Amino acid sequence: MIPETPSRAGLNPASEAELGALIAERFAARQPLRLAGGGTRVETGHLPGDTLSTAAISGVVTYEPGEMTLIARAGTPLDQIEAMLAAEGQALAFEPADMRGVLGCNGTPTIGGVVAANASGPRRLLAGACRDHLLGLRFVDGQGRVLKNGGRVMKNVTGLDLGKLFCGAHGTLGVLTEVALKTLPHLPDRCTLGLHGVTVEEAVAIFSAALATPFEVSGAAFRDGTAWLRVEGLGPQMDYRRDRLLALLAPRETELLDAEATLALWRGLRDLAHFAGLDAPLWRVLVKPTDAPATVRALQALGGEASLDWGGGLVWYCGPGSAQAVRQVAPHATLVRRGGLTGPAFPPEAPAVARLSAGLRQRFDPAGILNPGLMDQ
Amino acid sequence: MSGIAMPQPDAGIIARAPQIVAALREVLPADAVIWDPEETRAYECDALTAYRCPPLAVVLPRTTEEVAAAMRICHEMRVPVVPRGAGTSLAGGALPTADSVIIATLRLREVLEIDTANRFIRVQTGVTNLSVSAELEPQGFFYAPDPSSQLACTIAGNIAMNSGGAHCLKYGVTTNNLMGATVVLPTGEVVELGGPEMGPTGLDLMGLLCGSEGQLGIVTEATLRILPRPEGARPVLIGFDGAEVAGECVARIIRSGVLPVAIEYMDDVCLRAVEAFAHAGYPDCAAVLIVEVEGSPAEIDHQIARIREIAGALNPVEFRESRNADEAMAIWKGRKSAFGAMGRLGDYICLDGTVPVGQLPYTLKMIGELSRQHGLEVANVFHAGDGNMHPLILFNANKPGDLERAEAFGNDILRLCVDVGGCLTGEHGVGIEKRDLMGKQYDDPDLEIQMAVKDVFDPRWLLNPAKVFPLDASRPWREEAATR
Numbered sequence: 099m100i101p102e103t104p105s106r107a108g109l110n111p112a113s114e115a116e117l118g119a120l121i122a123e124r125f126a127a128r129q130p131l132r133l134a135g136g137g138t139r140v141e142t143g144h145l146p147g148d149t150l151s152t153a154a155i156s157g158v159v160t161y162e163p164g165e166m167t168l169i170a171r172a173g174t175p176l177d178q179i180e181a182m183l184a185a186e187g188q189a190l191a192f193e194p195a196d197m198r199g200v201l202g203c204n205g206t207p208t209i210g211g212v213v214a215a216n217a218s219g220p221r222r223l224l225a226g227a228c229r230d231h232l233l234g235l236r237f238v239d240g241q242g243r244v245l246k247n248g249g250r251v252m253k254n255v256t257g258l259d260l261g262k263l264f265c266g267a268h269g270t271l272g273v274l275t276e277v278a279l280k281t282l283p284h285l286p287d288r289c290t291l292g293l294h295g296v297t298v299e300e301a302v303a304i305f306s307a308a309l310a311t312p313f314e315v316s317g318a319a320f321r322d323g324t325a326w327l328r329v330e331g332l333g334p335q336m337d338y339r340r341d342r343l344l345a346l347l348a349p350r351e352t353e354l355l356d357a358e359a360t361l362a363l364w365r366g367l368r369d370l371a372h373f374a375g376l377d378a379p380l381w382r383v384l385v386k387p388t389d390a391p392a393t394v395r396a397l398q399a400l401g402g403e404a405s406l407d408w409g410g411g412l413v414w415y416c417g418p419g420s421a422q423a424v425r426q427v428a429p430h431a432t433l434v435r436r437g438g439l440t441g442p443a444f445p446p447e448a449p450a451v452a453r454l455s456a457g458l459r460q461r462f463d464p465a466g467i468l469n470p471g472l473m474d475q
Numbered sequence: 476m477s478g479i480a481m482p483q484p485d486a487g488i489i490a491r492a493p494q495i496v497a498a499l500r501e502v503l504p505a506d507a508v509i510w511d512p513e514e515t516r517a518y519e520c521d522a523l524t525a526y527r528c529p530p531l532a533v534v535l536p537r538t539t540e541e542v543a544a545a546m547r548i549c550h551e552m553r554v555p556v557v558p559r560g561a562g563t564s565l566a567g568g569a570l571p572t573a574d575s576v577i578i579a580t581l582r583l584r585e586v587l588e589i590d591t592a593n594r595f596i597r598v599q600t601g602v603t604n605l606s607v608s609a610e611l612e613p614q615g616f617f618y619a620p621d622p623s624s625q626l627a628c629t630i631a632g633n634i635a636m637n638s639g640g641a642h643c644l645k646y647g648v649t650t651n652n653l654m655g656a657t658v659v660l661p662t663g664e665v666v667e668l669g670g671p672e673m674g675p676t677g678l679d680l681m682g683l684l685c686g687s688e689g690q691l692g693i694v695t696e697a698t699l700r701i702l703p704r705p706e707g708a709r710p711v712l713i714g715f716d717g718a719e720v721a722g723e724c725v726a727r728i729i730r731s732g733v734l735p736v737a738i739e740y741m742d743d744v745c746l747r748a749v750e751a752f753a754h755a756g757y758p759d760c761a762a763v764l765i766v767e768v769e770g771s772p773a774e775i776d777h778q779i780a781r782i783r784e785i786a787g788a789l790n791p792v793e794f795r796e797s798r799n800a801d802e803a804m805a806i807w808k809g810r811k812s813a814f815g816a817m818g819r820l821g822d823y824i825c826l827d828g829t830v831p832v833g834q835l836p837y838t839l840k841m842i843g844e845l846s847r848q849h850g851l852e853v854a855n856v857f858h859a860g861d862g863n864m865h866p867l868i869l870f871n872a873n874k875p876g877d878l879e880r881a882e883a884f885g886n887d888i889l890r891l892c893v894d895v896g897g898c899l900t901g902e903h904g905v906g907i908e909k910r911d912l913m914g915k916q917y918d919d920p921d922l923e924i925q926m927a928v929k930d931v932f933d934p935r936w937l938l939n940p941a942k943v944f945p946l947d948a949s950r951p952w953r954e955e956a957a958t959r
Contacts, residue, residue: 164726165832165862187732216674227674229682230651243920251829252861253648253901255637255686256909256916257943258925262650262682266675283732306592310615312703312770332732332781335774384672386593411673430676447677450666455678457931462924473677 106132107148114155114236114244114275121273121467122242130467133269135173135211138198140268140443141436145471152210155275160250163188166281167233167250172210172274179209189284192228193219199374200435210274216266219368220317220328223309223408229265231280237264237272240463250278263458270469271462287336290317290360291327291343292353298406299391301325305409306387307346313339319367321405328364367407373416378402379437383413384430396427442475478879479526479907482941484573488554489531495552495576496532502544507582509533518559518577522624523567523908525824525878530557530571537582539657539665539695545578546693547663555940556661558689560632561603563624565825566906568636568688572940580631583695586610595654595671597698600631604638607699616701619646622902623814634694636904637686642767644860645736646702648902650685655698658684660691661933671698683928688904689939691932708736708769710806711779714758714792718742719836721762725859726832727785728766733778738860739765739810742839745817745854745867746809752816755809760792764859765810813856814867822872823854825865826885828892829901832862841891842866849884851877863901864892890915905943913945926952934959 109131111117124131130147137151156173163186170179176194183189194217196207211217213235218227225231234248247260264271293304301320308315308327317328329339344352355363366372373380385393387410394404394413402417415424415431421441424431433443447455452475459466459474466474488495492510499508509515510532520527531554534545549556555575562569562579571577583601590596591614598607604625607618621640622628628638634656639648646652655669668681675681684691715721725738741749741763750757757763768778779796786794797803809816817823830838839855846853857864866888870881889899889909893916899909913922926944929936929952936949936956944952 162831162833164730166729167831186730216679218674222673226647226651229679230647239924243924245921245924246917247921247925249829249896249898249916251831251863251897251901253639253643253829253858253863254898255902255904256899257905257913257922258690258928259637259650259683259686260925260928262679262685265682266677266679271678283729283734286732309594310591310703312705331774332777334777335770338771338774384674384676386671388592408673430672432676445676448666450660450664451668451677451680454666454680454931458678458928461927461931 109148109150110154112154114238117152117155117273117275118238118242118244121238121240124467125241125465128465128467130470133273133469134205135208135214136175136205138201138203138205138207139211139215139217140472141201142469142472145469150273152273152275153206153208158182159276163281167278168281169250169276169278170209171276172208174209176207176209176212183281184284187284187286188281190231190279191221191225191282192231193221193368194228195219195368195370197369200370200380202375209277213265213274213277214267214269220319220364220407223318224314224316225282227265229262232261232265232277233280234278235261235264235274236276237274239272240465240468245272248278252280268469268472270459270473272468285330285332287332288328288330288357288360289336289340290355290363291329291340291347292355293325293347293350294353295323296325298394301406302387302390302410304347308343309409311342311346313342317364318409319405319407321372326363326367328360370414372405373414376416377437378416378418379433379439380435381415381424381428382432382434383415383428385411385413385428387411393428397424400424444473446475478882479911480946481528481572481907482946488574491552492531495554498548498552499532499534499545502548503534503536503541507535507537507541509535518562518571521562521564521567521569523565523570523906526567526570526907528571528573530575530577531573533577533579535579535582539659542578542659542693542695543663543665546659546661549576549937550662550935553935553937555937557939558635558693560601560629560635561627563628563632564636564904564906565827566900566904566908568904568906568942570907575940578693580629580693580695587696589614590671591616591701593671594701595698596701597696598630600634600694600697601629604628604630604633611701615704617704618699619652619702620649630697630699631694634685634697635687635689636902639902641737641739641858644738644858645734650682652700653681653685653697654700656681656684656694657696658692658694661935661938669698688906688943690929690943691938705769706771707775708767709775709779709797710765710767710803711782711797712757712793712795712806713764713766713786714760715762715789716760716792718762718839720789721764722832722835724764724786724789725835728782729832729860731781731785733768733781735766735768735860737765737767738858740855740857740859741810741813742855744852745813745856748816748820748854749809749813752819753809753812755805757809758793765806810856817854817867821869823867823869824881824885825867826888827900827903828864828889828897830862830864830892830895830897832859834895834897835859835862838864838891838895842888845884845887845891849880851881851884861901862897886912907942910943911945914948919948922948
């Protein structure tokens with residue numbers, strides 16, 4: 099087990115300027131910081147330094163439903179944003195998960211944390227990841243400089259797209275202070291088709307067939323012998339898509355879930371309710387969907403349980419097995435819940451890629467004070 | 476020539492041309508290195524034809540290894556490299572300098588793998604955009620980004636510029652459809668980024684590379700996301716007697732929950748030119764929207780009924796629904812011929828600013844005022860759903876000073892776009908065209924961090940010189956790089 103680090107300060111700057119001054123000080127003193135929005139996305143307990151939260155840099159700057167754009171400060175609670183969008187019939191189409199259950203923490207998920215983690219749920223399959231919806235950002239780099247990139251419009255190819263780098267960088271390049279995101283209409287009608295008693299091979303074959311249709315399947319997940327397909331739409335669109343998919347799957351027996359049951363089911367799948375409250379390590383594994391069955395079998399042989407999302411492209415594995423053993427069967431494996439395991443959470447990069455990543459970190463954070471050791475190895 | 480400065484070519488490099496060409500010929504097939512001035516002249520410009528300069532030499536490799544070998548030579552001999560796809564850049568993104576070697580991906584034309592079960596295609600990046608979809612058609616799939624130049628432009632250029640098109644309102648642009656890339660770095664080193672898996676697990680270097688305008692590396696192979704073809708698509712044409720109400724219609728459609736695949740806008744100047752040229756039968760009014768929806772016939776009917784209801788409340792001059800393929804084609808005919816039609820009125824420069832959709836009416840009004848101030852006519856045709864405007868400024872290329880006036884007018888429009896919350900370029904790129912306006916959108920430190928990123932990939936600053944970053948701002952970086 100990792101020893102509990104002795105008491106550390108909790109830093110909560112109230113503004114971007116205050117944050118900039120604070121980081122400039124830490125840069126000068128070469129003192130590391132552990133970054134957190136609400137502290138609900140990634141485990142940083144083993145990292146050195148005081149904890150810095152952006153929770154106080156909060157509030158929606160603008161929301162224009164007719165333009166499908168939202169600008170919010172990084173510390174804005176995610177549920178506040180989701181409620182505001184829902185009132186206009188819109189949503190964050192990439193469906194960010196709530197990881198509190200699986201990580202066993204009780205902070206407040208923030209929009210900055212969502213972007214820093216590139217958090218993308220089941221609808222990523224159809225709608226793309228968080229990074230595909232990020233239009234612009236403001237951040238403080240590792241020297242305390244306040245910088246911006248992108249903007250608030252749907253299409254923007256002005257200069258280098260640093261937003262892509264920040265999505266999934268977990269704060270190691272800079273601390274987000276403001277993000278501009280694209281919103282999309284929240285399709286009002288939805289249902290779920292469930293196919294019970296299928297093997298993982300059958301599930302992936304069903305997903306590949308369903309995802310080759312033009313019926314815009316917006317969720318394709320598997321666990322405990324059941325393959326689930328979600329269909330959404332506007333008015334008669336959803337009925338039509340459901341009926342065509344049922345015809346495609348016939349003569350298999352298919353359970354049909356209504357809108358309410360669909361919401362509950364996919365929330366559970368998204369938040370990994372089935373792996374919540376456990377102590378075992380939890381791994382997030384990216385594979386080519388048709389490689390999922392072999393990967394699942396090899397992981398299960400280590401003694402744990404696996405479920406699939408993204409039509410088989412995402413394998414969640416919860417169970418024993420050393421990092422070395424897991425990565426041997428699943429090279430693109432990230433350790434989401436440590437469960438007692440030590441060592442790097444992120445998979446090793448090819449040497450040339452690692453050199454580029456290190457070079458970028460060095461330019462954004464020359465003193466190496468932002469979540470040091472989290473992604474760099 | 477007009478107002479956009481290019482740095483002085485390095486006479487030392489030009490003097491070493493025979494040695495450079497000999498070194499390239501040593502590692503590449505005989506027909507892959509072009510040095511004859513008659514032949515290199517074909518590469519003297521891209522689609523921004525006002526600026527021309529033949530390169531020192533042109534390299535046409537057929538494989539990643541050949542691209543890497545050419546890059547290695549140029550790096551060792553400190554020769555600038557201008558990456559080039561099909562040369563359709565409208566921003567001068569592939570404009571050579573006299574001391575640079577062009578490395579073009581034109582001959583990298585293999586389709587390497589089609590995998591419909593995992594929904595991707597892997598290609599060499601010299602394939603054209605349209606041919607990717609053509610390859611996929613028998614399997615019922617397509618590749619979504621559809622730049623207007625898709626018949627000619629290559630995937631390499633699409634990735635370099637992060638190209639979009641009329642249908643990206645629903646399907647996104649290149650970056651949203653790119654899964655993996657084989658990249659040759661300026662040193663000649665080859666790296667693999669991404670792949671058929673959904674999403675990277677470290678820093679998203681591929682996302683950074685997409686749209687970097689050849690500043691970081693040359694992409695030789697790409698894994699592209701493919702999508703099942705929709706069952707059908709149908710456009711409607713809506714005419715309005717004012718720009719404001721047309722803009723309001725766009726916003727109301729988007730708010731309604733109907734997400735069209737395309738919303739295109741043409742103003743009256745454009746409409747008159749199109750009518751005279753293509754006889755598309757468009758109404759005589761201030762603004763026309765073409766809205767396309769897709770799905771099954773019943774789904775299309777339902778969405779069009781919603782759009783009819785929304786538009787009806789705004790008193791359109793005309794609401795024309797296509798009932799069959801011929802009528803659909805007639806609606807698209809004028810829009811698709813708009814750029815050709817405008818060419819008949821005279822020379823024009825095509826701009827590419829983006830504004831928040833809510834600012835469209837104000838921006839159009841201000842463009843009209845600027846048109847009067849500069850004494851040059853302008854037409855507007857653009858992707859209204861995402862606010863990506865394409866004002867076409869008419870001028871006479873044979874009249875001394877007219878191009879400079881048109882460019883000054885264009886710069887004023889782009890500044891206006893930034894002032895209303897938009898950006899300098901939505902899909903054409905910065906290139907040389909908007910390079911010196913970058914300071915309007917970004918403060919110095921914002922540009923510094925972008926140049927620091929380039930520095931990591933291209934420490935000698937040899938790739939695509941004098942593009943994207945203002946010459947003044949990049950000078951210290953280039954001078955420092957020369958010492959490495």
